[in-house]
Amino acid sequence: MVQNPRLRNALTLYTTADDIQCHRARLVLAAKGVSYERVLVDHARPPQDLLDLNPYGSTPTLIDRDLTLFDTAVVCEYIDERYPHPPLMPIDPQSRARLRVAAVRIEKDWLPEVDKIRAGGRPADAARKRLREQLLSTVPLFKASRFFLNPEMSLADCLVAPVIWRLPWLGVDLGREGKSIVDYGERLFHSQGFARSMTDEEKAMRPVHEQA
Incomplete structure (x- = not known):
């Protein structure tokens, strides 16, 4: 996947302004207290840099250095594992x-x-x-x-x-x-x-x- 050079050292979330799934990912990040760059996009017209990173142009899309993730469940579980405190899933x-x-x-x-x-x-x-x-x-x-x-x-x-x-x-x-x-x-x-x-x-x- 193509990586946007300006994002290589930043945790970045491509998100729309009022979508439930995007809000879901932002709430996970907020619960973890993680700092990140929020990039608001128009879902109907995804920007080219998002399409370069994610062939579906879907949101939320998370960029962590050279890693690009999409699908909301994948994004949220990655954040929970990447930043383990506080844990957002039970142990068993x-x-x-x-x-x-x-x-x-x-x-x-x-x-x-x-x-x-x-x-x-x-x-x-x-x-x-x-x-x-x-x-x-x-x-x-x-x-x-x-x-x-x-x-x-x-x-x-x-x-x-x-x-x-x-x-x-x-x-x-x-x-x-x-x-x-x-x-x-x-x-x-x-x-x-x-x-x-x-x-x-x-x-x-x-x-x-x-x-x-």
Whole structure:
């Protein structure tokens, strides 16, 4: 793969401004307290230097010296292993596998509904209803542990939290039934790491008083 000379000695993340998967990667970096160069790109028109590095032009794309990584799960697991403190995955294989499967379910079940809502039009209303139902079906999981399926923050939370943050912006109201999910989100949203992970576009998805 072609390497951009200006990035050979820098940890760099190519990211779009308001994509959940990109937010996921930025939240992992923020949780680790890692300094990096953030390059905001237009997903519809990826710059040539990104295409030189990643033939798909997809985001997030992570550059660590001569290493280029894409696919969000690959990027996030690499960051967790490259910067081991604090660890964002449990030690035992079963717990790790359970969190990985949960992330796959979210990618296949929740994120397509988010995309339909963002696309607008008639399908958006049905997508809002389906997303709300899917989220409410997970309420027992949010009640069972301080974090998602784990007593400590994990890579799964770095995917779940950006979804929860966007719910008001997407027009999805969980109501009283979803209080445990809302409370979970508030615990994460008020952390310094979550604030560092956001772009200006993402901060604007909620009123300022909700971010205080």
